[in-house]
Amino acid sequence: MIENYKGWNITLTWDDKDSFLKITGKNTFKQKEKWKGVNLNGESIYGASLKEIRHIIDYPLLHK
DSSP: EEEEETEEEEEEOTTOGGGEETTTTTTEEEEEGGEEOOOOOOOOOESSSSSHHHHHHGGGGGOO
């Protein structure tokens, strides 16, 4: 866990095998899923930056 922000545990997903794409034999990281936030209810959100994850948490109606 990198940080706990308003009840959400925020982590980097570098080690998550589902965050990589196989393109012509190369592993490419999905930039939009670089950061992951999980709340106490088990809901997950993904974002390209820590700032984006915090914005989604603060303004969820803008990201639906």
